[in-house]
Amino acid sequence: xxxxxxxxxxxxxxxxxxxxxxxxxxxxxxxxxxxxxxxxxxxxxxxxxxxxxxxxxxxxxxxxxxxxxxxxxxxxxxxxxxxxxxxxxxxxxxxxxxxxxxxxxxxxxxxxxxxxxxxxxxxxxxxxxxxxxxxxxxxxxxxxxxxxxxxxxxxxxxxxxxxxxxxxxxxxxxxxxxxxxxxxxxxxxxxxxxxxxxxxxxxxxxxxxxxxxxxxxxxxxxxxxxxxxxxxxxxxxxxxxxxxxxxxxxxxxxxxxxxxxxxxxxxxxxxxxxxxx
Numbered sequence: 001x002x003x004x005x006x007x008x009x010x011x012x013x014x015x016x017x018x019x020x021x022x023x024x025x026x027x028x029x030x031x032x033x034x035x036x037x038x039x040x041x042x043x044x045x046x047x048x049x050x051x052x053x054x055x056x057x058x059x060x061x062x063x064x065x066x067x068x069x070x071x072x073x074x075x076x077x078x079x080x081x082x083x084x085x086x087x088x089x090x091x092x093x094x095x096x097x098x099x100x101x102x103x104x105x106x107x108x109x110x111x112x113x114x115x116x117x118x119x120x121x122x123x124x125x126x127x128x129x130x131x132x133x134x135x136x137x138x139x140x141x142x143x144x145x146x147x148x149x150x151x152x153x154x155x156x157x158x159x160x161x162x163x164x165x166x167x168x169x170x171x172x173x174x175x176x177x178x179x180x181x182x183x184x185x186x187x188x189x190x191x192x193x194x195x196x197x198x199x200x201x202x203x204x205x206x207x208x209x210x211x212x213x214x215x216x217x218x219x220x221x222x223x224x225x226x227x228x229x230x231x232x233x234x235x236x237x238x239x240x241x242x243x244x245x246x247x248x249x250x251x252x253x254x255x256x257x258x259x260x261x262x263x264x265x266x267x268x269x270x271x272x273x274x275x276x277x
Contacts, residue, residue, distance in 0.1 A: 016061050018053070021274035028052040028270070031089035032082065045074050055083050059267065062248040084259065087266035094265035097174065100147065100156040101183035112155070113148045114176065114189045114207075115237040116167035117244075119160075119260065121253040128257075132163040139163075142253070142260050145170040151277040152239035157268050160260040167192040177206050188233055243275045244268065 018025075029052040036044070044051065054072060057063050058079065065076040095103075104112060118141045124132045132140045143165045145158040161170050167189070171177070177196050180187050187207045189196075194209040210227040213219045219227070244250070247267050253260060 016057060016063070018056055018060055020056060020060065024270055024273045025049075025052055025056065027090070027273050028055055028086055031086045035085050035089060045078065046072065051082055052086075054079055055086050058083055059247050059249050059270070062251060084262075087259075087262050090266035090269040091262045093269050095156060097147075097156050097158075097176075097179060098183075101179055101185060104149065104155065105183045105185055109149060109185070111150060111186050111188055111233075112180070113150065113234055113237045114171070114187050114193070115146060115148075115234070115241070116170060116192070117144050117146055117241050118142070118163065119144065119250050119253060119264070121163070121257065121260075124257075130164070132257075134163040142257065143167075143170060144264055145174060145176070146237070146241065146244075148237050148240040150233070150236055152236035152243075153275075153277050154240040154244060154268055154271065157244075157264050160257065160264070168195055171196055180206050188230060190234060239277070243271050247271075 029048045032048045032051055032055075035041075036048070046054070050072070054068055058065065058068060065079050069076045069079045101112075118134055118137050118139075120137075120139050120141045121132065123129065123140050129140075132142065134141050134143070141163040142160040143163055144160060145167065146154055147156045148154050158170060158174055161173070171189075171193060176187065187193075189207055189209050191209055191212050193207050194212055196207045196209075208230060210230045211219055211223040244264075244267060247270070249263070250267070253263075255263065
């Protein structure tokens with residue numbers, strides 16, 4: 001910067017549009033106001049509406065805390081604290097699995113879609129290095145299991161699991177098969193869930209996964225067509241996870257791993273506030 005530029009003062013801050021609904025902004029503003037009321041905080045450095053915009057800018061566009069904070073007269077630590085407070089409030093509103101399945105059964109939904117999603121993270125050190133390396137995606141991350149309806153709305157997301165976990169492992173930890181059967185629902189998943197149907201009634205399986213080809217037994221034409229039908233049905237999963245990953249903070253997590261579950265569940269609530277199919 002030249003001396004003439006220094007004399008003119010600081011350069012203007014660039015602006016970024018937030019493609020979010022008014023309902024989403026008001027939801028975050030309400031979460032901030034509720035937190036202030038509960039802890040007895042009478043004032044903050046910025047109004048609740050301005051704080052909500054900064055929190056959403058950080059989550060949606062992955063704006064660096066230092067950049068956002070410096071341009072608005074607050075510290076990075078303050079903005080980070082606001083973000084975690086909002087996420088904790090929103091994550092508490094995320095529905096539990098048993099309630100999601102019970103509501104789906106009451107509304108007449110007969111089939112849900114389940115799939116796993118990897119959220120990339122920084123490389124870990126020590127014993128956490130190998131546990132969080134995903135061999136399929138060739139990167140470090142955390143695994144989550146998500147449930148969507150057939151329209152592509154994300155209904156529930158699990159807690160964070162180490163990156164090396166498979167979809168099948170998480171499904172077994174969450175006992176998804178037993179809970180679906182108790183709710184009178186069926187699930188559709190990819191071939192990664194195929195081992196879940198072992199021991200079930202072959203005439204009335206809980207999880208439908210299609211057929212896996214074997215070197216000595218290729219798929220028949222009917223089995224290929226069945227796989228194609230199930231794949232087309234599962235496409236709604238991808239829409240739901242794409243909506244979630246529009247929050248660019250999920251491109252590569254730099255937050256502590258123990259906060260990842262709160263982050264994903266808070267973003268699920270925010271996504272549901274402006275995306276409904």
